[in-house]
Amino acid sequence: MVGAENLSRKEQVIRTASELFKQKGYSATSMRDLAQALGIEAASLYSHIKSKEEILQALCFEMAKRFQRSLREVEGADISYSERLRRGITGHIHVMAKELTASAVFMNEHRHLSQPYLRDFLLMRINYINRFKKIIEGGIKAGEFKAVDTKLAVMTLFSSLNWMPHWYDPSGIIDPSELGNQLAGMLIEGLKTK
Numbered sequence: 001m002v003g004a005e006n007l008s009r010k011e012q013v014i015r016t017a018s019e020l021f022k023q024k025g026y027s028a029t030s031m032r033d034l035a036q037a038l039g040i041e042a043a044s045l046y047s048h049i050k051s052k053e054e055i056l057q058a059l060c061f062e063m064a065k066r067f068q069r070s071l072r073e074v075e076g077a078d079i080s081y082s083e084r085l086r087r088g089i090t091g092h093i094h095v096m097a098k099e100l101t102a103s104a105v106f107m108n109e110h111r112h113l114s115q116p117y118l119r120d121f122l123l124m125r126i127n128y129i130n131r132f133k134k135i136i137e138g139g140i141k142a143g144e145f146k147a148v149d150t151k152l153a154v155m156t157l158f159s160s161l162n163w164m165p166h167w168y169d170p171s172g173i174i175d176p177s178e179l180g181n182q183l184a185g186m187l188i189e190g191l192k193t194k
Contacts, residue, residue, distance in 0.1 A: 010048045013038065017055040018101045022165075026056060026109040056109060057117055063106040064124045066095045071131055081139030082188055088132055089161065089187065090180030096164050097176035104165035129154055136191065145191040157187055 016037050020029040031052055035042040049055055070091030074084050096103040110121055133154045139145035160183065168179070 013045065013048050014055050014058055015101075017052070018059055018105050021056070021059075021109050022101050022104045026052075026105075026112045053112070053114060053117075056105070056112060059102050059105050060110050060113060060117075060121050061124075063095070063099065063102050064121065064128070066099075067092060067128055068124070070095050071128065075131065075135070081135055081142055081144050082192065084135050085132070085139065085188055085191075086181070086184040088135060089157070089184040090177065092161055093164065093180035093183065094176050096161075097168065097170060097179070100165045100168060100170065107162050107165060129158060132157060139191065143193060146193055148191060153191060160187060 013034070017029070017034050020033055020037060024033070029052070031045055032042050034052075035045050038045075071088050074087040074091065077084065077087070079087075110118070110125075113121055133150050136145060136148075136150050136153050140147055140150070164179075174182075
């Protein structure tokens, strides 16, 4: 994790805001709250950012890009669909574990984006989910996975994964790689043909 002293002032603003958005919610967090948490005058914030929503946009779209990149690394690999799914799941877990607070904001506060940002964000999210769906569909066609409802399978997958920011303790005994492998194992075993 990058130390706060190595972050630009704008990055410090975004990181502090993400903590507040996670704790209080986007709507309940004011620019005054953010300035107070940073130890600066509220008017000084505007030399670093234009608005509270700009912070939310930066958080949501940066996290979306990180998730997209993690999946792109496995989609074209010459490996089984089971292994693609395993690596996709572990990649998702690694992105979340690296930025738990930003992940929680990404999952819960994106609905406060204004248009057209909300639409663009939701399209990115749908694209990402559909890419997992294609891996599952490929596994079904290849005979690796049972003929299941792929929408149900992918929604079950993301329902399991996306709660992680609420319960995962990075100081605990399980590291993100092991967590990813355990979750992937449980989820993939339910799809595999016997």
